[in-house]
Each structure stands twice: as structure tokens, then as C-alpha cells.
Amino acid sequence: MxxxxxxxxxxxxxxxxxxxxxxxxxxxxxxxxxxxxxxxxxxxxxxxxxxxxxxxxxxxxxxxxxxxxxxxxxxxxxxxxxxxxxxxxxxxxxxxxxxxxxxxxxxxxxxxxxxxxxxxxxxxxxxPETYFTVWSNLFQRGAAKAGESVLVHGGTSGIGVTAILLAKAFGLTVIVTAGSDEKCASALALGADHAINYKTQDFAAEVATLTAGRGVDIVLDMVGGDYIPKNIASLADDGRHVSIAFQRGPRAEVDFTAVMRKRLVITGSMLRxxxxxxxxxxxxxxxxxxxxxxxxxxxxxxxxxxxxxxxxxxxxxxxxxxxxxxxxxxxxx
CATH class of the missing domain: 3.90.180.10 (Medium-chain alcohol dehydrogenases, catalytic domain)
Structure with missing residues (x-):
């Protein structure tokens, strides 16, 4: 040296x-x-x-x-x-x-x-940070596979962009949320199949419409707080909720009836x-x-x-x- x-x-x-x-x-x-x-x-x-x-x-x-x-x-x-x-x-x-x-x-x-x-x-x-995070959470913990669908919050963040690119590369349908019409357009340009402006639209209602009431297979969530019940409502039977951050707080009130009825998995991790x-x-x-x-x-x-x-x-x-x-x-x- x-x-x-x-x-x-x-x-x-x-x-x-x-x-x-x-x-x-x-x-x-x-x-x-x-x-x-x-x-x-x-x-x-x-x-x-x-x-x-x-x-x-x-x-x-x-x-x-x-x-x-x-x-x-x-x-x-x-x-x-x-x-x-x-x-x-x-x-x-x-x-x-x-x-x-x-x-x-x-x-x-x-x-x-x-x-x-x-x-x-x-x-x-x-x-590294986003690829390690998205791979270990969406594909390892979330068991994402081709033909499934995923809801990603913060679609134009570093995590969101990586999730779009990786999920599309491995054959998933991608729905994202973002905070403006401009960001939604950016997410679509990156390859997202659908983008929801969470400031003007109810994302849970939009997911229900986009999936004909079925819901998505996975939610990759970095928001937490009051988003978690809406994420659970957005999941299909046997869906997986994967938490990686909680920008709106680490606590949520959840009615586990839907978790049990739909046989959901609720998981998450911290990488650091x-x-x-x-x-x-x-x-x-x-x-x-x-x-x-x-x-x-x-x-x-x-x-x-x-x-x-x-x-x-x-x-x-x-x-x-x-x-x-x-x-x-x-x-x-």
C-alpha cells in the first residue's frame, strides 16, 4: 500500500x-x-x-x-x-x-x-444497494416468478426503478404508485405496466380495477403505516406482503380476517x-x-x-x- x-x-x-x-x-x-x-x-x-x-x-x-x-x-x-x-x-x-x-x-x-x-x-x-434489496426481498422472500404481478410503491425511487426493471426482466406484471402524473409517466417509460398517482387516486381501488378484482401476487412496500391495510386489501389469494421500509411509520392496525381468508404471507427484512x-x-x-x-x-x-x-x-x-x-x-x- x-x-x-x-x-x-x-x-x-x-x-x-x-x-x-x-x-x-x-x-x-x-x-x-x-x-x-x-x-x-x-x-x-x-x-x-x-x-x-x-x-x-x-x-x-x-x-x-x-x-x-x-x-x-x-x-x-x-x-x-x-x-x-x-x-x-x-x-x-x-x-x-x-x-x-x-x-x-x-x-x-x-x-x-x-x-x-x-x-x-x-x-x-x-x-448494489437497490439490487441487493430488491433481489433479496422481491425474489427471495417474496418468491416472485414469471407470470405473477407485483405492486411497487415509490415507483421512481431507486428501489422502485430497480423493482420495475428486475420484475419486467423476469416476466412479472408491474403496477407502481408515484406522487405525480410526471412520475407516473417516467415509471411507464421505464417499463411499468401501470402507474397510479397516489395523490389523486385510491391505489387499492385502482389495483382492484386493473386486476379485475383479483389483486396482485406481491406488494413490495416501503411506506408502511396506513398503507399496510390497503396493501393487504390489494393482495390476491396466497399473496405476499414484503416490507422494506416504513416512511409513514412502523405501526399499523390490521384486520387479520383477510390475511387468514386469503392465506397471505406478511414478511419483510432489513439488509444493513x-x-x-x-x-x-x-x-x-x-x-x-x-x-x-x-x-x-x-x-x-x-x-x-x-x-x-x-x-x-x-x-x-x-x-x-x-x-x-x-x-x-x-x-x-
Whole structure:
């Protein structure tokens, strides 16, 4: 590591607060331990959990770097012991538990994936968090399969865009909700079969109409709160409700009569606290089943904007404004 500097620029807020706390600071360059690699970060994705962490509302797992950022892309510049797959010079994108908003970041080797053919570092940096999340929840927990239908809330968010692209690539019918006619149009342009403006339409009533009263097989929910009873009403017999976030709160009052009558499964998960072995297994499935679809142009990156690392505050403001379509990315170039 002789050609690697000892310090780097990073976004490591000293206290919780508004976007203004996201200012560049100098931090030591981390060193990879066994099973880890050190990546010279070219770009880092911005995600809603980053906003919650900045506000002090997202407790970090023990041992997680206080530097923000959950996904990166760049070039490996050092490898720790017991990391046989990766070599210095490999171009990767990676899911990390923290540390992404920086010029260098350590990543578990098992959570790294090669940058898909034809994608820039900026585009690749926006893949890991949403692809790991959607694959593990919609396809593993939700058991999605070709011919089924899924309702996805937040259709133009990073998760929503990924869910549209993945679900369509694997033969599902996709219904999304979004907060404006413009966002609904964007979701349809990305491949959604139907888009519902939740501000002007009752999404449960619209789902019933679109499915001739049958309902959807899966709901991928990031809203929670009062959406959950309406999600349950929107599910078909033997449907699956998969929760991945709760922007309207973690509590809901549910009449379990419908759950029992329709034989529903209610499940959910959080990705960040899961062990490296689990995330590595997801990475292996993604590389085998999903990554080839980029080369076949059946999948593509949808990047809303790329901002310099020093403008992390502006990136968070855009995230909070909710005007983005796809991923917001920070660049170290």
C-alpha cells in the first residue's frame, strides 16, 4: 500500500442534522482486513437510509464506519488476506455497511461485484444497494416468478426503478404508485405496466380495477403505516406482503380476517444488519442470474444525477425533495 495516501477526503458528520452537516473532512485511509478489499472510490450511491442516518434516525450496526455511504464503485488498490477472488486493478461495485462517501473504502470481498459491461463507475455505484434489496426481498422472500404481478410503491425511487426493471426482466406484471402524473409517466417509460398517482387516486381501488378484482401476487412496500391495510386489501389469494421500509411509520392496525381468508404471507427484512455471509450469497445470485442481463441490455442503470462528493448536501436535498428518478450519485473525480 506504499502508493496509497494515508489520509483522504470523506463525508463524516460530527452530529446529526440537516444537509448542511455534510461537509468534506480529512480522515485516515482505512486498511483492508482478512476477506476485505480496499477500493479507490470513483463514485458512491446516495440512498434514503443515508438521509435517516444523517438525521440520527437510523442506528448503525456495531463497528460500522461513521463515514456515510452504503454503495460504491471503483478500482481495487489493495487486498487483505483470504481474498482469493479479487486482485489489485479489478473494477468493482460493492455493497458496504458504511464508509462509501469517501475517496477510499473497505468492502468485504464477498459483497463486491464486477462493474457490468458497458457501465461507467457512476452508473455502477448506484446498483448494489437497490439490487441487493430488491433481489433479496422481491425474489427471495417474496418468491416472485414469471407470470405473477407485483405492486411497487415509490415507483421512481431507486428501489422502485430497480423493482420495475428486475420484475419486467423476469416476466412479472408491474403496477407502481408515484406522487405525480410526471412520475407516473417516467415509471411507464421505464417499463411499468401501470402507474397510479397516489395523490389523486385510491391505489387499492385502482389495483382492484386493473386486476379485475383479483389483486396482485406481491406488494413490495416501503411506506408502511396506513398503507399496510390497503396493501393487504390489494393482495390476491396466497399473496405476499414484503416490507422494506416504513416512511409513514412502523405501526399499523390490521384486520387479520383477510390475511387468514386469503392465506397471505406478511414478511419483510432489513439488509444493513445482515451478516456478510448472507450478503455474499445474495451477491453470488446477482452475479449468476442478474448481472448477465446488463450485457444483454435487458437491464440498464438509471442515474438521476451525478454530483461531486463535496456537494453531498445538495444530493441529500434532492433526495428529500423527492424529485429524482433513479439514483443520485456522488463522484470523487
Amino acid at each position: 506504499s502508493n496509497i495516501p494515508t489520509t483522504m477526503t470523506a463525508i463524516d458528520p460530527a452530529a446529526a442534522g440537516g444537509p448542511e452537516v455534510l461537509v468534506p473532512v480529512s480522515r485516515p485511509v482505512p486498511q483492508p482486513g482478512p476477506g476485505e478489499v480496499l477500493v479507490r472510490v470513483a463514485a458512491a450511491g446516495v440512498n434514503r437510509p443515508d438521509v435517516l442516518q444523517r438525521l440520527g434516525l437510523y442506528p448503525m450496526p456495531p463497528g460500522t464506519p461513521t463515514i456515510m455511504g452504503l454503495e460504491i464503485a471503483g478500482e481495487i488498490v489493495a487486498v487483505g488476506a483470504d481474498t482469493p477472488r479479487w486482485q489489485v486493478g479489478d473494477k468493482v461495485c460493492a455493497l458496504v455497511a458504511g464508509g462509501g462517501y469517501a475517496e477510499y473504502c473497505v468492502a468485504p470481498g464477498g459483497q463486491c461485484l464486477p462493474v457490468p459491461a458497458g457501465l461507467s463507475f457512476a452508473d455502477a455505484a448506484g446498483l 444488519p445482515r451478516p456478510v455471509a448472507f450478503k455474499a450469497a445474495v451477491a453470488a445470485e446477482l452475479e449468476a442470474r442478474v448481472w448477465p442481463l446488463f450485457a444483454q441490455t435487458r437491464l440498464r442503470a438509471v442515474t438521476d444525477c451525478v454530483l461531486p462528493l463535496a456537494q453531498a448536501a445538495d444530493a441529500h436535498r434532492r433526495m428529500e425533495a423527492g424529485t429524482h428518478v433513479g439514483k443520485i450519485v456522488l463522484s470523487t473525480d
